[in-house]
Amino acid sequence: MILEQKKKAFEFIDFHKNEMLALWEELVNTESGARDKESVDNLAVKLKNIIENIGMNTKIVEYKNAGNSIVAEFGTDRRKKGIVFSGHMDTVFKKDTAKNNPFRIENGKAYGPGVLDMKGGIVIALYAIKALNSVGYNERPIKLIISGDEETGHSNNPAGAELFINEAKGFTAAFNFETGFTDNGIIVGRKGVAQYTLEVEGVSAHAGNAPEKGRSAIEEIAHKVLDIQNLTNWEEGINFNAGTIQGGTVSNAIPDYAKVEIDVRYTKVSKKAEITKSLEEIAAKTYVEGTKTKLTVKNFMYPMETTDGVMNLFELAKNTSIEIGFGEVYPKTTGGGSDASNTVIAGVPTICAVGVKGEWNHTSREYAEVESLFERTKFVIACVMNLKDDLV
Numbered sequence: 295m296i297l298e299q300k301k302k303a304f305e306f307i308d309f310h311k312n313e314m315l316a317l318w319e320e321l322v323n324t325e326s327g328a329r330d331k332e333s334v335d336n337l338a339v340k341l342k343n344i345i346e347n348i349g350m351n352t353k354i355v356e357y358k359n360a361g362n363s364i365v366a367e368f369g370t371d372r373r374k375k376g377i378v379f380s381g382h383m384d385t386v387f388k389k390d391t392a393k394n395n396p397f398r399i400e401n402g403k404a405y406g407p408g409v410l411d412m413k414g415g416i417v418i419a420l421y422a423i424k425a426l427n428s429v430g431y432n433e434r435p436i437k438l439i440i441s442g443d444e445e446t447g448h449s450n451n452p453a454g455a456e457l458f459i460n461e462a463k464g465f466t467a468a469f470n471f472e473t474g475f476t477d478n479g480i481i482v483g484r485k486g487v488a489q490y491t492l493e494v495e496g497v498s499a500h501a502g503n504a505p506e507k508g509r510s511a512i513e514e515i516a517h518k519v520l521d522i523q524n525l526t527n528w529e530e531g532i533n534f535n536a537g538t539i540q541g542g543t544v545s546n547a548i549p550d551y552a553k554v555e556i557d558v559r560y561t562k563v564s565k566k567a568e569i570t571k572s573l574e575e576i577a578a579k580t581y582v583e584g585t586k587t588k589l590t591v592k593n594f595m596y597p598m599e600t601t602d603g604v605m606n607l608f609e610l611a612k613n614t615s616i617e618i619g620f621g622e623v624y625p626k627t628t629g630g631g632s633d634a635s636n637t638v639i640a641g642v643p644t645i646c647a648v649g650v651k652g653e654w655n656h657t658s659r660e661y662a663e664v665e666s667l668f669e670r671t672k673f674v675i676a677c678v679m680n681l682k683d684d685l686v
């Protein structure tokens with residue numbers, strides 16, 4: 295029965311290839327730069343109409359300081375626990391990027407801003423749902439969560455991250471259609487990101503006339519940069535990086551200001567408080583009497599933890615991929631964040647990067663393999679049909 299259903303669903307995809315490509319083109323050419331709320335909101339309205347046409351109950355979640363998000367549901371009366379399809383519709387690109395780099399296909403590769411990250415993934419999610427519907431799949435409800443401010447790490451809008459945690463709770467599995475990898479890796483873990491600025495205020499003075507009256511902000515921050523770097527703990531999967539440094543005005547003045555920007559990557563959700571605390575302790579110390587230090591949290595993204603549930607879902611995906619002839623997938627971890635972290639926090643086994651496969655996302659060279667659009671849609675359909683409730 296399932297075999298027959300899979301075959302029919304795959305035929306549905308083969309039959310709708312041109313339609314899928316047309317939607318991909320439309321989504322790529324409809325720009326949605328993360329820092330341009332108006333364009334993201336415009337795409338959200340367009341997508342809402344498309345998703346409603348599939349028969350899903352769809353709502354736009356509005357935000358003041360960030361692009362709006364979409365939540366859509368289907369089959370809420372189905373008896374088994376539901377599945378989450380997730381991702382984002384914003385891109386990192388500036389306005390008018392698509393004018394010079396519009397969607398196009400050359401030698402089996404599709405190009406354009408967001409073609410890989412992750413407008414192809416949205417097409418996959420929608421056509422997986424359409425194909426499942428077309429073959430009468432009615433086992434589990436499906437919920438679609440599409441963020442409009444993922445590329446900024448929800449930094450202006452913590453509610454954008456919480457949306458995933460709240461909406462995913464109680465579901466049995468989640469698939470995130472982020473940027474797929476050409477080597478068939480499936481993401482089972484992502485590092486969390488925490489970013490801070492540390493600013494030191496000193497006292498300026500002429501370096502020749504009255505150096506003893508000065509309090510060097512650079513001297514103070516130099517000590518602190520070393521303290522920060524020393525917090526790195528490879529065994530615990532936490533690394534600190536003082537990535538930029540600024541300070542002073544001219545060489546013959548004692549500098550009264552210095553600043554470092556700090557990026558922290560970590561693997562355990564529970565470490566969040568500890569990381570901030572360790573930096574606060576450094577900020578509170580004084581090496582150069584008379585200087586003052588201020589620490590500001592800029593951005594916080596949780597890690598995607600590799601839980602047992604995540605690995606069980608991965609195993610199912612691996613077996614499914616082999617079963618349907620798409621070769622072996624392997625478990626991959628990466629430093630970059632995604633909302634898969636939030637569905638895992640919700641207690642939902644999640645695999646990430648099941649979108650179209652390609653390279654160079656976030657650059658003008660971004661491309662995706664066209665064939666992977668159809669392959670990955672079939673892969674997800676088969677995973678959904680093979681799902682059991684024993685993942686956790």
Ligand SMILES: [Zn+2]
Binds near residue numbers: 382411444472473
């Ligand atoms: Zn992305």
